[in-house]
Structures are given as structure tokens and as C-alpha cells.
Amino acid sequence: MATSTSSSGEQEPTRTRRKTAVNHAGGSTATTSTQPKTTVQQAQEIAERVVLVPVGASLLAGDNLVSTVRGLATKYRSRAGLERELRRYERRGATARNRFERQIRRTRTRVERQVRQRRHRVERTVKQNRRSFERQVRSVRRDLEKQSELVSTRIDRLVANAQDFIGSASDSAS
Secondary structure (H helix, E strand, C coil), X not given: CXXXXXXXXXXXXXXHHHHHHHHHHHHHHHHCCCCXXXXXXXXXXXXXXXXXXXXXXXXXXXXXXXXXXXXXXXXXXXXXXXXXXXXXXXXHHHHHHHHHXXXXXXHHHHHHHXXXXXXXXXXXXXXXXXXXXXXXXHHHHHHHHHHHHHHHHHXXXXXXXXXXXXXXXXXXXX
């Protein structure tokens, strides 16, 4: 069994020391409980809270107001302090304005780029469609010319055949 040295220098068993510590811890929690045991105590605690919460909130708001007023009084106590704050606000406003102007320029540049890209895309599509249409027109024209030549040669043949037929019919009739 393990042993340990007590404050008086004597050695006592470790198991006994642990048991004593557990007894002391268990006894102290029972007597220092913050939970009210009776309904009267519970009602009293609720009533205290109902009164203390608004009082605490109003005191805190008052402290914040006093702190704010003191801060403003310290900040604007002298003309130099006031001018320093005004310059600070002016710089902040100029920074915000510059940021806004940069954002506007970026947006304008982006919109102009998109418009340019769309215009080029439309121009390219129109050019492609025009070339395709012209190719188709040339092809149809060539086909019509061929067809017209074929029709002309057929007509010429028909006329020649008709003339031969008429000529041979008139020779046989005479």
C-alpha cells in the first residue's frame, strides 16, 4: 500500500488521504448551495431579479452616457483638437470618395470591355453570315447558269429536231 507524508511529517496511507478529501469535498457542496430550497425563497429571488435587472441596466446606460460625454469633451476641448478631428473626418471622406471613384472607373471599364466584346462578336457573326450567303448566291448562280445552258441546248436540239422533222415531212409530202 502506498504511503504519503502529511503536513506534520508522519506517514499516512494514501487511500485514507483520498477518502478524507472526498469527505471534505462532499460536505462543503451541500452547505454552500445557491439554489433556494423553498418556494418562498424562489419567489423572493425572482422578485429581486425583477427589480435589480432594470436598475442595473439604467446604471450601465448612465455610465456609458457619462463615458461618451467625457470622451467628446476631451476630444473637442481645444480648437486644435477640434481641427484635428475635422481633418481626420475630411481624410476619411476623401478616402471614401476616392474608393468610390475607383469602383466607378472599374465598373465603367468592365462595361466598356463587355460592350466591345459583344460588338466584335456580332460583327464577326454578321461577316460570317454575309460570306456564307454570298457563297450560296454564287453557287445558286452557277447552278442556274448550268441549268440555263442545259435548257438552251435542249431547246436548240428540240428546235433542230423539229426543223428536221418538218423538213423531212415536207420532203415526203412532195
